[in-house]
Amino acid sequence: MNSFLGFASYYRNHIKNFAHITVSLYKLCSKDVVFEIAKERRDAYERIKHQLTNAPVLILSDFELPSKLYIDAACSQCLGAALHQRQIVDGEPREGIICYISRQLKDSEARYGATQTACLCLVWALEELCSYLEGAVFEVYTHCTALKSLVNMKTTNRHMLRWQIAIQKYRVNMTIIYREGKSHTNADGHWIMPRAIQLMTLKLQPRSLSISWKSIGGRTSNFLNGDQKVVHLTVETLIQKEQKLPYWE
Missing domain, CATH: 3.30.420.10 (Ribonuclease H-like superfamily/Ribonuclease H)
Structure with missing residues (x-):
């Protein structure tokens, strides 16, 4: 759901009442909320999907323009x-x-x-x-x-x-x-929405550090990204962020 809302938000300026329509969907992404697709949320999802595939978001090509x-x-x-x-x-x-x-x-x-x-x-x-x-x-x-x-x-x-x-x-x-x-x-x-986003989780315990992998799938972890979006990082950025990870000597 986070992926879908992130994708749809890119076009929010072209979707009337986007914030109002997606209130119930954003609540679904909140912490400790049971993932339940009620009729209100299903209708909101279908409405956003309809908006993304129809005018004014979807347009006809003008071959005179870049x-x-x-x-x-x-x-x-x-x-x-x-x-x-x-x-x-x-x-x-x-x-x-x-x-x-x-x-x-x-x-x-x-x-x-x-x-x-x-x-x-x-x-x-x-x-x-x-x-x-x-x-x-x-x-x-x-x-x-x-x-x-x-x-x-x-x-x-x-x-x-x-x-x-x-x-x-x-x-x-x-x-x-x-x-x-x-x-x-x-x-x-x-491509990111139909796939299960696979993450690396970092667990700190009183006297030890353990890293558990949940099938990365070619994507950098949310921990390294520092936000809710999963993106490709440059090598330099990845090294800088990785150096900030806590470790035991």
Whole structure:
């Protein structure tokens, strides 16, 4: 539920009475509250889902305007993307959604590293949305820094070489932009919601420290993130946060 609300909150400015509609859903996420889907909560969920898939959140593409492609990949799990466009709605500029796409990784793809999975996500999204993006000017937003160098990367990896060739026709009109993971919830939500978020828990006892793992699943723990969102961290950030963990000498 936290994942769904985080995803929906990204578009809250385009959903009338969002706070009022989601009151019962947010209460469900409170501490010590029994997870019970009553009719009121089910209706609220369906109402938000309807709003996310209809105007004014969902819009028709204007091929004269530039677009924004938000992509995200989870190692060993899924791929997700959202195609946005900024249009004039009711006399005001507003960023709406043209479409959402997502899929699970194949068994062979689940063995890819983080960079390879991010590159796969970009190529897959471009292929799926080619009718919108071929010949159009667009920006790609990702929280994988290595993806920015894919176009000019020198590599002997056959997958990377094939993907470089696949995106050549988009090079002129495509700009890849890095975006912090905590701001990337619109793309993150497509794959993270259907999956059980697997966490690392840290337990401190009077004279000992024990760490219990509950199937991490390729995601950094909430403890290291320091908030309720699960995001990809850069290596430098992860090291800094990990150094702050308590330990016994």
